[in-house]
Amino acid sequence: MNNPALDVTELRAALDGVVSGIEVVEATGSTNADLTAASAAGAPDRTVLVAELQNTGRGRLGRQWTSPPRVGLTFSVLLRPTEVPPHRLGWLPLLAGLSLLRTVRQLTSVDAALKWPNDLLVGPRGAKCAGLLAEVAGPGAVVLGIGLNVRTRAEELPEGVNATSLLAEGADLRRTDLLVALLRRLLADEAAWRAAAGDPEAVGLREDYRAACATIGSPVRIEQPGGTSTVATAVDVDTDGRLVIRDATGATRPVAAGDVVHLRAIP
Template structure:
């Protein structure tokens, strides 16, 4: 297994072993890289390689830095990230082996670049679908890139997605999911985990296989129609699972500006459409906003 730039060494040479020791937490066993490769990497399939590293700064950064020399479908998984990032470089941290932290390299040839903005939303649909099926957890989407579960009757963020361009023909999509975090380990009060949401399984191998299979299916469907969100069914499926729609929210913009309105749709470009009190339907793109909050809230404990 090739260790990407930024990954730390593994003194016992065990694939996927975290730096704290392979069995330092018996409730959080390491991923089985060989088994994952047998299940997911096959001729004619999307996933061309899969590596698990014990620790790295950011799997997105690692893949983006080597994108030119890698095949589409490269998957990099880290048992621990010490410089994980969310949107706008917000920090993402979690104990070793408590979640799934991975990135995939996609090269969507045949899809117009202006439709590539749908990739993080596609990843959200694929991940939410997989978590519902594999872990029995009802997972909702907060536009543009958060995964929500219900813990004690409250919506909590259990995952996030970050898509970044990696040269002219590639995109790296990173996904982070809190799997077994306990209440006392949560980085912020608004966070959650599959464990806290009552998942039927917290086996990370099972969950990762389900997410990657779902992601591959949705990606191939979307790419086969030139990235058309309507023809691929992506736009309707995203809207059906988006908890943001139907709520009055405030989109905070750079320069201390904001737009408040009811979220009424996700348009063909993946933008959230807000119906304002002035009767205007205003679309906002993911790249335009700093925060999206419920109207009246001054902060969002789940932002990361």
Template sequence: MPGMDAVLLREGLAGRYARVDVVEITGSTNADLREAVVAGAADRTVLIAEQQTAGVGRRARSWSSPKGAGLYLSVALRPSGVAFSALGSLSVVAGLAVRSVASELGVDAVLKWPNDVLAGPDRAKCAGILAEAVAGPEPSVVLGIGLNVLPLGENVPAGPGGLPATSLAEQGAVDPDRTGVALALLTRFDDLERRWRLAGGDLTEAGLLADYRAHCATLGQDVRVELPDGASLTGRAADIDPAGQLQVDVEDGRRLTVFAGDVVHVRPA
């Protein structure tokens, strides 16, 4: 499989990102950029790896990152003017960017709250997103995106709730060239993130909340939400609030706001 074209990426993304690096192998691009942010890395620094040996998703789960098969990237952001509490909504921004690019490649893709992109008629997982705040004197966040581009092989584990994995190529992508996909994705993310930043991290003001609601397959589904403390709740996924959080209608008539958790789609509504 051909490697990523770092020169083409730098030229195509000039003026949008401060720095774009492509490395052959690393443990985790998110971990590398967290260290870089602490050391003073510039806003809008991008790191892409051909392979990760310790890629991670939410709640420290591993993310399968076979060499040359996917797009494994992280972006370091210092969004001045955005409150720390709004940084988590960057996952919404990234999800919209991934879904948009998948659609441009002819892939039927939808969003699953909080950080997955599903593709194909069976709604298998083709991308995961991880936003990690970095402590410091100014709001900083490292946003990681793992996107399966080329066929995965047979040994990729299922996600929470038994969600199978898939790739853009397996779902009929027109031209799944990884450099081209990276260029399109980072360009689209730049456009959306600038809107989000200009709005102070407010998804509604940025015009992104309605778009997310329109493409979120979780809404209207009966769901089971596994909460970080080990508890769970079941109900109907009713809405996404302006902070990007899930609102669930439970059996006793209450509408609960879920800030974090793993969502399993129990069955279509």
């Protein structure tokens, strides 16, 4: 299958006034690492870097994120939400996941939902189609990295994991169009959240996220740093964006970090 390169001229024209600048490179190690370095050098708010191939990209919990060239969208956005108090910045990756979900629902008819905190699950199997990694990039600066499988064929998907792509689920999209729609949605949602000083209730972010998150109400296993795991039922997302779980005793507690596995039933 012939997959054309992203049209950077079209991207710049369509996103004029939306982003402060956008660059597309053929290959790099990590767009997040590159933008973090650019942030330290003074890159402006809403700078975007896209790579046709990322060869040392990282996902959450240090996992590697790889994709064949010119089939997915691998990009990072530098944000400087200085109006948002530090204790509310934890909502930014959840907001970005919701923006991604909204864009996919707008442009396709595939079943799509979020797994806490921001994995995009699509198709009847609820397979992972995208992931997001947010990293601090200096005082008042955050880099959001998104990896989305767009036109990856079934045989190109990684083995041994429940992964898919929009194309594999029947959605045939042009990557340039998708990236424009996604950045417009993400930056509009982030601007509204920023104007509300990051208050997730004031902009309806918490309510909308809860409605979109397939994890809430599901039996889950939480695999946490250090090798411990907990089986429980996910019942909510609190005001700080943490997943609230209920254990077998009926006690509830928030979880701030960990890898969530959806279970069919609690053993």
